[in-house]
Amino acid sequence: MQTTDSRIEPGTLPTEEQFREEALAFLSANAEKRPPDKVEWGVGSDSVELFADKTPEQELEDLENSRAWRMKSFDAGFGWITGPTQYGGRGLPNSYQAIYNSLESNYKVPSQGPFGIGLGMVAPTILAHATESVKTKYLRSMYRGDIVGCQLFSEPSSGSDLASLQTKAERDGDEWIINGQKVWTSGAQFSDIGEIICRTDPTLPKHKGLTGFVVDMKAPGVEVRPLRQMTGGASFNEVFFNNVRVPNEYLLGDVNQGWTVALTTLMNERAAIGGSGAGIIGVNKTFELLMQLGSICSQDPIARQQIADLYIHMKASHFTSMRAMAKVKAGQLPGPEMSLGKLSLTNNLQRIGNFVSHVLGPKLIADTGEWGTYSWASLLLGTPGIRVAGGTDEVMKNIIGERVLGLPKEPKPAVDRI
Numbered sequence: 194m195q196t197t198d199s200r201i202e203p204g205t206l207p208t209e210e211q212f213r214e215e216a217l218a219f220l221s222a223n224a225e226k227r228p229p230d231k232v233e234w235g236v237g238s239d240s241v242e243l244f245a246d247k248t249p250e251q252e253l254e255d256l257e258n259s260r261a262w263r264m265k266s267f268d269a270g271f272g273w274i275t276g277p278t279q280y281g282g283r284g285l286p287n288s289y290q291a292i293y294n295s296l297e298s299n300y301k302v303p304s305q306g307p308f309g310i311g312l313g314m315v316a317p318t319i320l321a322h323a324t325e326s327v328k329t330k331y332l333r334s335m336y337r338g339d340i341v342g343c344q345l346f347s348e349p350s351s352g353s354d355l356a357s358l359q360t361k362a363e364r365d366g367d368e369w370i371i372n373g374q375k376v377w378t379s380g381a382q383f384s385d386i387g388e389i390i391c392r393t394d395p396t397l398p399k400h401k402g403l404t405g406f407v408v409d410m411k412a413p414g415v416e417v418r419p420l421r422q423m424t425g426g427a428s429f430n431e432v433f434f435n436n437v438r439v440p441n442e443y444l445l446g447d448v449n450q451g452w453t454v455a456l457t458t459l460m461n462e463r464a465a466i467g468g469s470g471a472g473i474i475g476v477n478k479t480f481e482l483l484m485q486l487g488s489i490c491s492q493d494p495i496a497r498q499q500i501a502d503l504y505i506h507m508k509a510s511h512f513t514s515m516r517a518m519a520k521v522k523a524g525q526l527p528g529p530e531m532s533l534g535k536l537s538l539t540n541n542l543q544r545i546g547n548f549v550s551h552v553l554g555p556k557l558i559a560d561t562g563e564w565g566t567y568s569w570a571s572l573l574l575g576t577p578g579i580r581v582a583g584g585t586d587e588v589m590k591n592i593i594g595e596r597v598l599g600l601p602k603e604p605k606p607a608v609d610r611i
């Protein structure tokens with residue numbers, strides 16, 4: 194790594210202006226400036242995929258590229274800007290992270306996708322609920338990119354109704370023994386640790402007999418099997434636990450208090466997906482290509498109506514995401530805005546599907562080789578996955594109905610036991 198003169202001594206709090214200069218010096222010494230985004234119909238790649246179709250070798254190569262950048266930026270003081278200093282963070286306010294993100298977006302740096310779940314959901318939960326030794330052992334390594342984390346929540350019969358999960362953990366001296374199966378675990382194929390929620394007391398009501406743990410994904414008895422998606426790739430997995438031993442100090446929170454731990458993770462998950470509406474289909478290449486496709490078929494009154502509708506909804510969704518993210522950046526807890534953000538994202542994906550189906554017709558399902566046509570099929574095929582991941586559309590509607598509109602709660606079964 195090249196060093197820079199403007200690096201602030203550790204332990205001192207730079208002003209925002211000093212920090213900006215330090216970050217700019219680091220970025221300009223270590224990354225190439227991104228040319229201004231200009232999307233031109235028929236030029237370059239026409240990919241608008243939501244889920245990448247990669248071989249395991251390509252996945253590993255991407256992981257190593259992401260890791261190399263993560264390590265470099267962490268070692269220069271930009272890998273965990275807001276984190277507590279005792280665990281490897283820089284201890285600076287959220288506004289400094291916003292400054293860095295905005296500067297970094299002007300440079301060509303590898304995508305940090307492989308670290309998204311670990312840093313977006315698992316690490317904040319470890320920080321909030323893990324023992325001191327686990328925080329010390331894992332947080333710095335996670336933010337530096339030495340290790341990757343995954344989220345082991347869903348099971349074959351427990352997704353939306355997460356509290357009904359069956360994977361069990363039984364105490365054995367200073368250890369716990371885990372048996373059961375998780376499913377849809379994104380990134381488990383290259384993860385080093387996972388956050389798992391297990392049933393530790395089946396006699397308690399279902400939300401009360403759960404406990405969270407950090408589990409070593411390389412431990413004996415952990416088996417990861419990839420699941421192939423209809424978009425081609427296999428980015429998520431089934432994970433089997435067969436007598437997997439976890440030390441007691443790897444507990445997250447207290448025994449039988451796992452529901453609180455899970456909620457910490459789920460709030461961060463919704464913040465990540467809900468707030469990403471702008472990133473996935475907001476003011477980016479997909480948006481530009483849609484608008485250009487709209488102008489190509491502007492003589493068709495139905496297409497014209499659809500593209501105007503899309504423009505309005507995508508802009509509204511973008512500004513809603515920005516408002517929600519501003520709340521998070523200001524240190525406030527993500528609330529039902531995140532559910533609104535996620536639902537408007539998936540509604541817009543469906544609007545895009547309707548529009549491209551109308552204007553492209555058969556070219557959407559048979560590859561004619563024509564630029565900007567068949568490529569939209571991958572967006573259509575990826576949309577159901579986004580509608581389900583991180584809480585389905587129906588679950589988001591329940592949250593909005595109950596917490597935003599004040600509608601009566603859903604009826605619950607009389608006996609809330611598993």
Ligand SMILES: Cc1cc2nc3c(=O)[nH]c(=O)nc-3n(C[C@H](O)[C@H](O)[C@H](O)COP(=O)(O)OP(=O)(O)OC[C@H]3O[C@@H](n4cnc5c(N)ncnc54)[C@H](O)[C@@H]3O)c2cc1C
Nearest residue numbers: 344345346347351352353377378379578581582583585587
């Ligand atoms: C791309 C992707 C990545 C994922 N990554 C992970 C991961 O890394 N880790 C992890 O643990 N899980 C992951 N998941 C799993 C995801 O969290 C679950 O799929 C999701 O919570 C839904 O659960 P389910 O699939 O069991 O569907 P179910 O809960 O069985 O739902 C089936 C249908 O019933 C509807 N439904 C369920 N409950 C209600 C209700 N109360 N009211 C109205 N309708 C209802 C749903 O909306 C849905 O249409 C991922 C999923 C996807 C698609």
